[in-house]
Amino acid sequence: MKSCLVVDDSKVIRKVARHILEGLSFEVREAADGREALDACLASPPDVVLLDWNMPVMSGMDFLRALREASLSAKPKVVFCTTENGIAYIRAAIEAGADEYVMKPFDRETLQSKLQIVGMA
Amino acid sequence: MTLRPLPASAPRVGATGIIAALLEQRTGQQLAANRAWRLDATLKPLLRERGLADFDALVGALLGARDPNLADAVVEALLNQETSFFRDAGVLEQVVEAASSMASEGGRPRIWSAGCSAGQEPLSLAMLFAERGGPMPDIQATDVSGAALARARSGRYSQFEVQRGLPIRRLMQWFDPVGEDWVGKPELVDRIRYRRQNLASDPVLPGKFDVILCRNVLLYFGGPTRARVLDALACALRPGGMLVLGAGETVIGQTDRLEPSRQWRGFYAISDRPRRYA
Numbered sequence: 480m481k482s483c484l485v486v487d488d489s490k491v492i493r494k495v496a497r498h499i500l501e502g503l504s505f506e507v508r509e510a511a512d513g514r515e516a517l518d519a520c521l522a523s524p525p526d527v528v529l530l531d532w533n534m535p536v537m538s539g540m541d542f543l544r545a546l547r548e549a550s551l552s553a554k555p556k557v558v559f560c561t562t563e564n565g566i567a568y569i570r571a572a573i574e575a576g577a578d579e580y581v582m583k584p585f586d587r588e589t590l591q592s593k594l595q596i597v598g599m600a
Numbered sequence: 601m602t603l604r605p606l607p608a609s610a611p612r613v614g615a616t617g618i619i620a621a622l623l624e625q626r627t628g629q630q631l632a633a634n635r636a637w638r639l640d641a642t643l644k645p646l647l648r649e650r651g652l653a654d655f656d657a658l659v660g661a662l663l664g665a666r667d668p669n670l671a672d673a674v675v676e677a678l679l680n681q682e683t684s685f686f687r688d689a690g691v692l693e694q695v696v697e698a699a700s701s702m703a704s705e706g707g708r709p710r711i712w713s714a715g716c717s718a719g720q721e722p723l724s725l726a727m728l729f730a731e732r733g734g735p736m737p738d739i740q741a742t743d744v745s746g747a748a749l750a751r752a753r754s755g756r757y758s759q760f761e762v763q764r765g766l767p768i769r770r771l772m773q774w775f776d777p778v779g780e781d782w783v784g785k786p787e788l789v790d791r792i793r794y795r796r797q798n799l800a801s802d803p804v805l806p807g808k809f810d811v812i813l814c815r816n817v818l819l820y821f822g823g824p825t826r827a828r829v830l831d832a833l834a835c836a837l838r839p840g841g842m843l844v845l846g847a848g849e850t851v852i853g854q855t856d857r858l859e860p861s862r863q864w865r866g867f868y869a870i871s872d873r874p875r876r877y878a
Binding site for chain 1: 764
């Protein structure tokens, strides 16, 4: 079973994402900001991280940079999932090492498609 | 409007049966009983738009011929335009490989995307060919739906559509954001020649093709129409050319003019065997 860490400060978004991901047979963990997510990855890296951009404590972009510099036993795929839909944001995310990008709002088909593209579904 | 007798597959219940007959008459596509459940959701917006209470009122308006565009609108609403970018991506990559190997035999490969809907399939192919380098093929794309072709020609897709199968790097490379939508760059969209065509009744495109893709289209036709379309597609293939069908579709038991390719797994080639239907 693949594992996914859902990182979003919105409890509602985490709940929706969890519902979809569990339907796709993922084991789901949650984090409410980048710091929590980094701790979770250092303890046990998931196969894929679904990552919001704007969060308190540590943003998605700061998390991604820290993740890519961290020494982990496995390198998780990172799929941004954000309302920041402008080209400049997407380009910055790719340059920082994001594997895919979901523009909110999203549905089951969108998440499944993006996870397939990164080889996770 | 003149309606022929109901097709054998149509649900033989009043208005629904007449609507099914209209679809088959215009497109060759059947509305089998197991698809009839979609009618309600599919036609509800049209009923609301035209101020019609139910299917009986719709059929009354069709037979009364007061609105010359109504039959077209009904048929357009019933056509399934569900598709996505890079649908069965491995198949498309094999198409590019096959067509490119044919091109190395000389010339520019000719590809026909039959039943292209809103253009995601030919655009996906154009991206793959452009990224591979080498000669760009002549890509022609057809569909029975005028509305789908208008969208294909515009190259404009919603945010949801570009997130179905299209990797983000390709979105950034080949599309520009316009309002809430994304529009294919001219150097991509202009590589495809679109034409409206009814596979069940119109002649095939002129010339011979190296690869014809006709994926998830034949399943909407009845057996005799399906066999006739496959024979026509076989005639449009050049010797050595390949026909590509959707997953779960086959020529076996439908026509003797085509057989599974020995070279390209899952593709179909012109058969060497005597033609039963010649």
